Amino acid sequence: MNGKKIFGKDAKKMIEGYIPVTGGKIYYKKVGEGKKAPIILLHGGPGGTHVSMMNLERLSDERTVIFYDQLGSGRSDRPTDKSLWHVDRFVEELGQIREALELDQFHILGHSWGTMLAASYLLTKPEGVKSVIFSSPCLSAPQWARDQEEHRKELPQDIQDILATCENEGKTNSEEYKEAMKVFYKRFVNRMDKKPEELNSEFAKGNEVVYETMWGPSEFYTTGNLKMFDVMKRLHEIQLPALFTCGRYDEAAPKTVESHSRLIQGAEFHVFENSAHQGFLEEPEEYVRVIREFLTRVE
Secondary structure, eight states, X not given: OEEEEEEXXXXXXXXXXXXXXXXXXXXXXEEXXXXXXXXXXXXXTTTOOSGGGGGGGGGGGTEEEEEEOOTTSTTSOOOOOGGGOSHHXXXXXXXHHHHHTXXXXXXXXXXXXXXXXXXXXHTTOOSOEEEEEEESOOSBXXXXXXXXXXXXXXXXXXXXXXXXXHHXXXXXXXXXXXXXXXXXXXXXXXXXXXXXXXXXXXXXXXXXXXXXXXXXXXXXXXXXTTXXXXXXXXXXXXXXXXXXXXXXXXXXXXXXXXXXXXXXXXXXXXXXXXXXXXXXXXXXXXXXXXXXXXXXXXX
16 A cells, blocks of 8 residues: 655645555545544445545544545556456455555445445444445345336436337447436436536546446446345344435435335434435535534444
């Protein structure tokens, strides 16, 4: 592992570097050095990056916030071996990062695919995890697929027809399909008229190969190796303080997320009323407030 210290204008301590994991090296960044237990963030995707979650740096006034780009994305190595793209390797990767950063006691926040990773990691029964936050979770891919079918029915009929035709004809890489996808994404993923400039950077771009190998061509059409992922019958084994969150207009349907929360004893549930799937971008102040207050309660 190697890292370098950087002090920004806001005087927050930042250390960034690379950690060797199975398949290559991953980029990480630690911000802040508060006395409270650190929190590690598991970004969405698969194949996404940590960049969209940068508003959570605001938590660094009390604790260290750890960002990292999972292998294959962002500033991390991008190997081309598709056999690396499966949940067990990402669980192993998280364990390797924890060991390298000497995280004895810490919190986990996973978003979207990151909640699949978080749950899978926690079901290996690691010690020292103080709490878990499931942000816009997907903990049952079959249930997710059913929810997206319902969401698709809310789209204009011509968009529904384009999506169905392209999927039936194997044309999900077509421009027509991608344009129709944007209508779904605007309604259920991110409702902002203008997205933050940092999302346009080279290091914010996702890895489509990882995404399609594990998930599929779109959020609502699952064909990858996560298609049958489902931890519903084992969620009760996670005996930690837990918070489930989602947006009112989230593709992670509020009724489903609430039902998931009831499977972990004592878990809390919160809906961000003005968000879809990316509350940390759509309602950053409210999102950080809710996360901060939860962490304070459980410590």
